[in-house]
Amino acid sequence: MQNSAPPAIVLEGLRKRYAAGGTLALDDVSISVQPGEIFGIVGRSGAGKSTLIRCVNLLERPDSGQVRVLGDDMLGLDDAGLNRARRGIGMVFQHFNLHSRRTVAENIAFPLEVAGVPAAERRSRVAEILPLVGLEARANAYPAQLSGGQKQRVGIARALASRPRVLLCDEATSALDPETTEEILALIRDLRARLDLTVLLITHEMGVVKAICDRVAVMEAGRVIEHGRVFDVFTRPAQPTTRRFVSEVIGHSVPAETIARLPAPEAGETRYLAHVLFAGPNSTRAVISQASREFGVDYNIVSGRIDEISGEPFGIMAVAAYGAPAKVTASLLWMQELGLTVTPIEEHA
Numbered sequence: 491m492q493n494s495a496p497p498a499i500v501l502e503g504l505r506k507r508y509a510a511g512g513t514l515a516l517d518d519v520s521i522s523v524q525p526g527e528i529f530g531i532v533g534r535s536g537a538g539k540s541t542l543i544r545c546v547n548l549l550e551r552p553d554s555g556q557v558r559v560l561g562d563d564m565l566g567l568d569d570a571g572l573n574r575a576r577r578g579i580g581m582v583f584q585h586f587n588l589h590s591r592r593t594v595a596e597n598i599a600f601p602l603e604v605a606g607v608p609a610a611e612r613r614s615r616v617a618e619i620l621p622l623v624g625l626e627a628r629a630n631a632y633p634a635q636l637s638g639g640q641k642q643r644v645g646i647a648r649a650l651a652s653r654p655r656v657l658l659c660d661e662a663t664s665a666l667d668p669e670t671t672e673e674i675l676a677l678i679r680d681l682r683a684r685l686d687l688t689v690l691l692i693t694h695e696m697g698v699v700k701a702i703c704d705r706v707a708v709m710e711a712g713r714v715i716e717h718g719r720v721f722d723v724f725t726r727p728a729q730p731t732t733r734r735f736v737s738e739v740i741g742h743s744v745p746a747e748t749i750a751r752l753p754a755p756e757a758g759e760t761r762y763l764a765h766v767l768f769a770g771p772n773s774t775r776a777v778i779s780q781a782s783r784e785f786g787v788d789y790n791i792v793s794g795r796i797d798e799i800s801g802e803p804f805g806i807m808a809v810a811a812y813g814a815p816a817k818v819t820a821s822l823l824w825m826q827e828l829g830l831t832v833t834p835i836e837e838h839a
């Protein structure tokens with residue numbers, strides 16, 4: 491998705507402090523999103539994600555820094571300019587934010603009504619959007635009659651009403667069950683391709699990033715601590731926080747019964763359980779047997795599987811290493827130097 495076109499969104503050196511003397515919600519944050527890209531921002535609660543995404547359409551104003559969207563210098567626009575620019579930026583919310591007394595069609599038409607679009611044009615635009623989100627049959631339903639997934643489809647349709655080129659998704663699937671989450675993510679991916687959208691999303695779930703993002707930035711305490719192609723960040727996370735996020739998705743804990751069946755370490759030895767993740771042509775099996783030979787460490791392979799991100803495969807193994815503590819450590823460091831990612835497995839998880 492990288493290309494030479496100017497970025498659709500550029501955030502540069504953003505700082506934001508809500509209260510004098512309070513902590514920085516954004517501390518020198520810079521990201522740039524290419525046209526057509528799905529860019530994810532992931533972080534724990536309080537990391538600054540909402541503040542950041544709300545700075546894109548200036549629902550929140552940064553104290554300093556630059557915000558450029560589709561070529562507009564957002565902070566330099568007057569009210570009329572800002573209204574125009576905002577029509578090019580749709581936003582989808584976690585809790586849908588629908589009007590309960592308006593039908594699906596009326597909810598979708600709402601932003602057009604606010605923008606003064608004539609009724610006939612509103613109707614034809616709504617008729618155009620409903621099939622895009624699979625809601626043709628529910629035009630006259632009220633939000634209370636819809637499932638969570640359908641409500642979010644309305645939220646997405648409303649965000650698309652003014653034909654934006656940029657879609658901001660603020661935890662758009664966090665209120666949905668896993669199956670509905672998958673459906674909505676597939677819909678967003680499909681709409682990106684059909685409507686040529688650029689998507690910036692925030693989430694606390696690495697599963698969402700793995701499912702649809704091209705690139706990701708990881709936030710912590712108001713800063714971007716790591717960013718890159720999703721495949722690279724998943725297979726070679728550099729920061730401990732990123733490693734924890736990644737292990738949520740690809741390093742599920744090994745069942746206690748499995749661990750109980752593993753031999754105990756002998757006197758003077760240690761047993762170290764880890765996930766070993768590899769990408770590209772490296773054969774994990776060869777690495778494991780070489781590590782065994784060269785470091786005198788026994789590797790017991792507990793489980794192994796192949797997964798993929800954006801069509802690129804990678805392998806993940808759970809291993810138990812047995813040997814003298816210093817040798818086990820040295821062998822694992824050697825694997826990391828080869829580019830494999832080693833994450834400890836909690837024995838009590």
Ligand SMILES: Nc1ncnc2c1ncn2[C@@H]1O[C@H](COP(=O)(O)OP(=O)(O)OP(=O)(O)O)[C@@H](O)[C@H]1O
Binds near residue numbers: 509515533537694
């Ligand atoms: N309106 C506000 N007034 C004061 N402080 C705020 C406000 N909004 C956010 N904050 C503070 O700014 C920091 C970043 O919050 P933000 O909501 O951007 O993080 P987040 O990563 O989106 O977390 P969450 O998922 O919980 O919303 C936090 O310390 C938060 O308490």
